[in-house]
Structure formats: C-alpha cells, structure tokens
Amino acid sequence: MGFYYLVEGAKVSRLSCHKPAAVKLKESFYQRSRVDNIARDLLGKVLVSRFNNMLTSGVIVETEAYSYKEKGCHAYNNLRTARTETMFDQGGTMYVYLCYGIHNMFNVVTNKKDKAEAVLIRALEPVEGMDVMMKRASVKNIHRITSGPGKLAKALGIDRTWDGELLTGDDVWVEDSGTKIASNKIVATSRVGIDYAGDDALLPWRFYLKDNPWISRP
DNA sequence: TAGAGGATTGAT
DNA sequence: TCAATCCTCTAC
Numbered sequence: 063m064g065f066y067y068l069v070e071g072a073k074v075s076r077l078s079c080h081k082p083a084a085v086k087l088k089e090s091f092y093q094r095s096r097v098d099n100i101a102r103d104l105l106g107k108v109l110v111s112r113f114n115n116m117l118t119s120g121v122i123v124e125t126e127a128y129s130y131k132e133k134g135c136h137a138y139n140n141l142r143t144a145r146t147e148t149m150f151d152q153g154g155t156m157y158v159y160l161c162y163g164i165h166n167m168f169n170v171v172t173n174k175k176d177k178a179e180a181v182l183i184r185a186l187e188p189v190e191g192m193d194v195m196m197k198r199a200s201v202k203n204i205h206r207i208t209s210g211p212g213k214l215a216k217a218l219g220i221d222r223t224w225d226g227e228l229l230t231g232d233d234v235w236v237e238d239s240g241t242k243i244a245s246n247k248i249v250a251t252s253r254v255g256i257d258y259a260g261d262d263a264l265l266p267w268r269f270y271l272k273d274n275p276w277i278s279r280p
Numbered sequence: 281t282a283g284a285g286g287a288t289t290g291a292t
Numbered sequence: 293t294c295a296a297t298c299c300t301c302t303a304c
Contacts, residue, residue, distance in 0.1 A: 126287070134287075136300095145300060163298030165288050182287060201290095212288050255287050278288095286300085292293085 084108060084237035089230060092153030097172045097179040101127035102250070102269050104170070104181055104236070106243040108189060111218040111234045116194050118218050120186030120208050122236075124270040124277045126253045128169075130178040134259035134267075137178035148226045149178040156234060158215070158225040165212030166221045170229065170236070184211045184254075184268075186218075187276040194219075210278040247272050254278070 087107065094100055102125075110119040128135040130149075136159075137146040148157045149171055157169035157180050169180040186208040188195060195217035199207045208214040215221065220234060229235050250266040257263055270277045 128287075136287080141301095143301070159287090160297095160299055162286060162288055162296080164296065167287060169287090184287090210288070253287070258286090281304090282302105283304105284300105284302090286298105289296090291295090 084239050086230070087154075087236045087238055089152070089154045092170060092172050092229070093174055094153070095173055095177070097127040097129050097181060098267050100170075100172045101125040101181040101267065102248060104183070105248060105269055105271055106239070106241060108237040108239055109183060109186060109214075109218065109234075110190075110237060111220060113219050113233065116191060116219070118188075118191030118195050119237075120188045120214070120218075121239075122183055122185075123187050123274045124183075124185035124268070126182040126184055126269075127267040128180050128182065132259065132262035132265060134253060134256040134262050134265070135178070135180075140178065146178065149180055150176050151226065153179075154229050156220075156224050156227050156229060158220060158222050160222060161212065166215040167211050168215045168218075168220050182211055183214060185209050185270070185276055185278045186214045187274065188217075205275060209276055243271065 104122050104125050107122050108119050109122055130137045130140050137149045151171050152175040153172045155171040157171050159167055161167050169182050171180050173179045195207050199217040201207050207217050249270050249272050251268050252264050253268045
C-alpha cells in the first residue's frame with residue numbers, strides 16, 4: 063500500500079506506525095481537562111479490539127470533541143439521563159450509544175468523574191484484521207469499512223454492550239505507537255450533524271488528518 | 281404514554 | 293435525496 067503519514071517531517075509508512083512497541087494509553091491521558099486537546103491528541107493513535115481472539119485495529123484519523131458546556135453534547139448543562147450517565151464516568155471509559163436506531167457510536171469518555179466530556183471516534187485507517195472487519199461491515203470497498211462512526215464501530219465489533227466498560231482492559235483499548243503527528247497535518251473544523259446546537263455548532267472541535275483518504279467526509 | 285427527532289448510512 | 297429503524301427525551 064502506498065499511503066504515508068508525514069510524521070515530524072519524515073515519511074513513515076502506515077504499517078511501520080504500528081510496528082514499534084505500542085503502549086496502551088493510561089487513565090492519565092484521558093483524564094485531562096481539555097477535551098478538544100484530547101481529541102486532537104488521539105489522531106495517530108491506534109484503536110484496537112480483540113474479541114474471541116480476533117484482533118482488529120486502525121489508526122484514528124478523525125475525531126470530534128463534546129463537552130457538557132456546549133449544546134452539541136448529549137450531557138449539555140449536566141443533563142443526567144440513563145443514556146448520558148456513562149459520560150459522567152471517569153476518563154478512559156467507553157461511551158457507546160445507538161444513533162438513528164441503527165448505528166452504534168463509539169466515544170471515549172474524558173476528564174474526571176462527573177465532568178461529562180467525550181471524544182467521538184469518526185474514522186480509522188485500518189491496520190490489522192482487515193478480513194474480519196470487511197466481513198463484519200459487509201462492504202466490498204476497503205476504503206469505506208471504517209470511514210464513519212457507525213461503520214468503524216461495526217467493523218471493530220463494538221456495540222452498546224460495551225457502554226461503560228474501561229479502555230484500560232484487554233478487550234478494547236487505544237495504543238500510542240510512539241509517532242507524533244505534525245501539527246500542520248491536523249485540520250480543525252466544525253462538527254458534523256449538530257445544527258441544532260446553535261453557535262456551539264461552529265466550535266472547531268472536529269479534527270482530522272489533512273488529505274487522508276480514510277476520513278468520513280473528504 | 282405518545283410523539284418527535286436524532287453526533288448516520290447506503291441505495292436510488 | 294430519502295428511507296431505514298428504534299432509542300431517547302420531552303410534553304402532557
């Protein structure tokens with residue numbers, strides 16, 4: 063495959079991004095107070111799932127940040143419901159909910175307990191378990207198996223049964239491959255599908271890798 | 281308890 | 293452009 067990231071000025075192949083001794087992200091990564099910074103920092107990290115000895119993973123190439131302080135968030139104004147309760151958990155918890163009655167959305171809860179913030183993972187660049195992901199996603203075009211929040215959750219086998227589980231366990235986690243994404247490769251723009259949020263819909267809290275072919279909306 | 285709407289997707 | 297599909301939340 064001929065796709066490369068620009069990492070600190072040097073070209074590094076996408077496969078080699080994942081080869082160095084990867085380190086599972088710790089609670090301290092997720093429990094920082096700026097959710098927009100965490101959403102940015104998650105770009106280039108590797109989301110991994112391992113169910114029934116089937117390992118699937120992909121480099122995170124698109125994210126969105128959500129906070130209880132703004133109207134785009136389910137937990138806006140500290141709204142506690144059966145669904146949003148997970149967002150009030152400690153950083154490093156999975157928040158998975160159903161959208162449009164069909165799609166599972168995978169989020170990473172951030173900040174301290176009772177500070178409802180989360181990062182929606184919107185797109186991945188597949189790395190491992192391609193065959194498993196294509197089977198789960200039922201798509202033939204490889205570039206489309208993880209190019210959207212509903213699709214990537216399906217490809218990695220994540221559904222609402224994982225809501226409230228920790229990312230520090232051995233089923234679903236995020237790895238730091240040791241590479242750093244150059245800041246000029248990151249684009250910050252407004253989030254998708256939250257017109258109802260008024261001015262908050264304009265917040266530049268959607269982050270993606272510039273010119274990356276795997277993002278949800280090129 | 282009923283009704284409206286949704287952090288999307290794929291087919292047409 | 294539009295339907296699928298059902299959970300979540302709000303109003304009564």
